[in-house]
């Protein structure tokens with residue numbers, strides 16, 4: 001998947017122009033503090049949301065054009081939205097985050113890259129920290145589609161974080177973007193020490 005090309009050609013079909021409703025609801029109900037990483041932050045809506053909730057947030061995305069667009073949308077957060085690879089985070093990002101906020105990064109990744117995603121979370125989230133995810137659950141590809149989003153099940157999510165993490169919250173949210181009703185799962189995992 002050439003993400004940079006998608007941003008250059010404006011084919012950002014996943015972008016809803018606003019922060020994730022289930023993530024917004026979660027942060028309203030569960031105040032969290034500290035440094036937060038938003039992997040695959042795209043246009044930065046969840047970075048903005050995190051900052052509104054008092055987190056010291058960093059958005060990371062592999063696509064420079066996406067990052068430039070995010071900085072233009074949220075100029076006050078320009079220093080908080082950076083180009084980088086969550087699979088191989090820069091030294092200054094390693095081990096320093098209290099929270100990781102997942103929103104449609106995982107579902108955009110080919111299944112063969114999921115272990116690399118998990119490794120990226122392990123490298124950035126401190127022991128005891130929280131991985132707060134709105135996970136897009138996609139039982140199968142729609143006819144004629146190749147992904148993203150790729151098929152991703154609750155079983156696959158459980159398997160990916162079966163060791164080293166404990167589930168602290170898990171539910172189907174009652175708020176969502178139009179068209180994603182019932183297809184998202186809020187699952188919050190605590191990294192074990």
Ligand SMILES: C[S@@+](CC[C@H](N)C(=O)[O-])C[C@H]1O[C@@H](n2cnc3c(N)ncnc32)[C@H](O)[C@@H]1O
Nearest residue numbers: 003014040041042061062063085086103104108
């Ligand atoms: C489906 S988009 C979602 C963007 C954003 N989270 C949203 O909800 O609008 C997936 C994003 O992950 C980024 N991405 C893919 N692989 C990445 C990697 N290895 N490191 C950082 N970002 C990555 C892409 O450039 C893209 O912006």
